[in-house]
Amino acid sequence: MPRIALVGQPNCGKSTIFNHLVGYRAHTSNLSGTTVECLASQTLVAGQTAEIVDLPGTYSLVAGDAAEREARRYLEEGEVDAILNVIDASLLSRSLELTLQLLELGTPMVVCLNMADEARRKGIEIDERELEARLGVPVISTIAVRGEGIAEVARAAMRQAKSGAAPPSPVYSHDVERILASLANSVPQGLPLSMGTAPRQFLIRWLEKDPALQDGVPEGSRRTLERLEAEARSLFSARGGALEALSAERHARAMDLFEAVATVGSPEITLRDRLDRVLMHPTIGVLLFLGIMYGFFLVVFRLGSLAEAPIVHGFELATAAIERSLPAGSLGAAALQGVVHGIGGAAGIVLPYLVPFLIGLAVLEDVGYLPRAGYLLDGLMHRIGLHGKSMIPFLLGYGCSVPAILATRILESRRDRFVTAMLAVMFPCVARTTIIFGLVGYFLGPHLAFAVYVINLVVVAVVGVVMTKLMPRATPGLILEIPTYKIPSLRVMASKVWLRIRSFVRLALPILVVGSVALSVLEALDLSTYLNLGLRPITWSLGLTASVGVTLVFGVLRKELALVMLFQALGTANVSSVLSPGQMMTFTLFLVFYVPCVATIAALAKEVGRARAAVVVGVTVATALAVGLLARGILAVAA
Numbered sequence: 001m002p003r004i005a006l007v008g009q010p011n012c013g014k015s016t017i018f019n020h021l022v023g024y025r026a027h028t029s030n031l032s033g034t035t036v037e038c039l040a041s042q043t044l045v046a047g048q049t050a051e052i053v054d055l056p057g058t059y060s061l062v063a064g065d066a067a068e069r070e071a072r073r074y075l076e077e078g079e080v081d082a083i084l085n086v087i088d089a090s091l092l093s094r095s096l097e098l099t100l101q102l103l104e105l106g107t108p109m110v111v112c113l114n115m116a117d118e119a120r121r122k123g124i125e126i127d128e129r130e131l132e133a134r135l136g137v138p139v140i141s142t143i144a145v146r147g148e149g150i151a152e153v154a155r156a157a158m159r160q161a162k163s164g165a166a167p168p169s170p171v172y173s174h175d176v177e178r179i180l181a182s183l184a185n186s187v188p189q190g191l192p193l194s195m196g197t198a199p200r201q202f203l204i205r206w207l208e209k210d211p212a213l214q215d216g217v218p219e220g221s222r223r224t225l226e227r228l229e230a231e232a233r234s235l236f237s238a239r240g241g242a243l244e245a246l247s248a249e250r251h252a253r254a255m256d257l258f259e260a261v262a263t264v265g266s267p268e269i270t271l272r273d274r275l276d277r278v279l280m281h282p283t284i285g286v287l288l289f290l291g292i293m294y295g296f297f298l299v300v301f302r303l304g305s306l307a308e309a310p311i312v313h314g315f316e317l318a319t320a321a322i323e324r325s326l327p328a329g330s331l332g333a334a335a336l337q338g339v340v341h342g343i344g345g346a347a348g349i350v351l352p353y354l355v356p357f358l359i360g361l362a363v364l365e366d367v368g369y370l371p372r373a374g375y376l377l378d379g380l381m382h383r384i385g386l387h388g389k390s391m392i393p394f395l396l397g398y399g400c401s402v403p404a405i406l407a408t409r410i411l412e413s414r415r416d417r418f419v420t421a422m423l424a425v426m427f428p429c430v431a432r433t434t435i436i437f438g439l440v441g442y443f444l445g446p447h448l449a450f451a452v453y454v455i456n457l458v459v460v461a462v463v464g465v466v467m468t469k470l471m472p473r474a475t476p477g478l479i480l481e482i483p484t485y486k487i488p489s490l491r492v493m494a495s496k497v498w499l500r501i502r503s504f505v506r507l508a509l510p511i512l513v514v515g516s517v518a519l520s521v522l523e524a525l526d527l528s529t530y531l532n533l534g535l536r537p538i539t540w541s542l543g544l545t546a547s548v549g550v551t552l553v554f555g556v557l558r559k560e561l562a563l564v565m566l567f568q569a570l571g572t573a574n575v576s577s578v579l580s581p582g583q584m585m586t587f588t589l590f591l592v593f594y595v596p597c598v599a600t601i602a603a604l605a606k607e608v609g610r611a612r613a614a615v616v617v618g619v620t621v622a623t624a625l626a627v628g629l630l631a632r633g634i635l636a637v638a639a
Contacts, residue, residue, distance in 0.1 A: 002161035003051045008086035010057030013114040016144040018054040045158045061101040082161035083109040089119035096254035100170045108160035109137045116141040123265035131261040136168040172249040186228040188221045207242035272485045301446040304353035315344025334524035338517030345564030353437040358497045366488035385468025390420040397427035401600040425596045431559035515554045515561045542628045582635035593624035
């Protein structure tokens with residue numbers, strides 16, 4: 001079965017093409033760096049089965065961050081039959097530098113000129129046939145967001161995979177080619193083929209200090225290659241060194257190709273450009289960002305609250321029917337009531353807010369607004385003491401903490417990855433969002449629900465400043481890819497929302513039901529009292545009733561479970577009849593910062609190590625207690 005790898009620079013549309021080919025199985029987002037692992041799936045291309053692999057976005061095969069190392073590793077070790085090089089046609093010159101590196105691998109290849117409409121908007125006309133002739137590989141234009149050209153480019157990649165024809169290696173300037181030819185005679189005979197590379201490719205990878213290649217060279221050949229490297233430094237000295245010379249050659253070659261195949265006219269000044277002048281203004285843009293977020297949460301609350309009351313009432317009737325039908329206090333009745341409470345909590349409390357939230361988040365992502373919000377927040381990142389790239393995991397954290405943790409791989413510094421991971425888990429994911437809307441929003445109003453998000457940002461900023469002061473380090477500036485505005489594809493948006501809801505149904509719903517049944521059984525056996533007693537120091541200090549302690553235990557499994565079990569532990573869906581507004585606000589703020597769910601803890605342990613994951617858990621508990629106690633004191637005075 002042929003294996004086709006999608007390779008390209010961040011935000012070129014690889015994942016969108018992947019999803020068109022295999023269905024919605026990769027997260028597509030207008031944020032560079034969101035694909036940090038290889039994603040693979042089988043599909044039919046021209047009636048034949050092929051494996052399509054979506055590699056992380058990379059600017060260069062000279063590995064830098066973890067995503068680039070992952071892409072290069074796979075291309076060298078993944079037995080790829082063909083490369084589908086996805087290029088942003090509106091950034092052709094810059095994108096071709098990666099194309100030249102891919103040609104050096106000697107793997108059959110097709111070049112996909114994606115975003116052809118955006119290139120035309122910028123006044124760029126590209127001669128596909130001329131570019132094809134100069135590169136020696138098929139070149140096909142696509143507009144992935146509309147699905148145009150996807151089938152054609154997939155068929156071309158399949159043909160290249162079957163043919164096995166290696167593309168011609170790029171030819172550089174005369175003096176560089178002369179030096180490479182001279183150095184090739186010093187490479188030990190048979191060594192390149194024994195390592196699965198062509199002699200020229202081996203030489204270039206060695207000169208670029210590819211760690212994967214250097215680590216695999218036998219000790220006997222290493223001394224010869226080290227002498228070759230010393231000779232290369234001498235020959236390339238006038239150009240600053242071998243690595244610098246090859247990089248400069250690719251840059252010059254890419255510019256030459258661009259000038260030969262592209263005609264640049266006058267760009268169209270459209271509504272998009274005028275929007276950016278306003279939305280990315282340092283002052284007006286921030287105010288509009290706050291307004292957009294406030295409007296977004298207001299709409300989610302209104303839609304969710306309309307659906308919550310009738311659904312919850314229906315499940316309350318079902319619970320009452322069970323109480324009438326089965327003996328009171330029996331384990332059977334308790335278990336059945338737990339099932340009803342679990343399903344009712346998901347259907348009546350979580351989904352009414354989760355669905356509109358995911359739809360709104362998909363719109364903001366696909367339109368292209370989230371990267372602009374990240375640009376506005378870049379200054380805040382540096383004031384905290386973090387790299388501007390940290391805002392990418394933070395924005396992803398509003399969806400789910402697990403991909404937010406994985407996205408910290410785009411940060412070069414181990415210290416930045418750790419601090420960013422710690423702060424990312426404090427942002428309210430969709431699970432915590434349902435608690436904010438289902439408790440504060442529903443009983444106290446949308447304005448206070450929005451206030452929770454504002455408080456969250458302030459607390460995260462304070463914790464970030466403290467952590468970066470304890471671990472000082474200079475942070476470089478941010479170069480962020482700002483995508484063009486796009487009209488969201490209803491098909492892609494529907495698939496994206498469905499994928500996330502399906503994930504909730506498959507993963508979260510069983511946990512909600514099992515947790516709810518467990519609580520019902522514990523209450524029937526009068527064992528929940530002991531759990532509440534164990535957590536009494538926390539609930540007492542926060543001014544909460546003892547019965548909410550058990551919700552904090554089960555909330556570590558899934559955050560939504562804390563809200564579902566709160567109604568169950570209090571014995572009513574009308575929380576306002578049991579808890580005061582101050583108690584509801586304190587409880588919510590505590591849960592927003594409290595221990596991450598088990599899936600997030602597992603991701604933390606994998607990415608930053610168990611010891612540091614334990615530190616994150618400790619800091620989140622301490623932060624949650626501090627915020628909860630402060631909220632209790634302020635709200636008591638205000639009352």
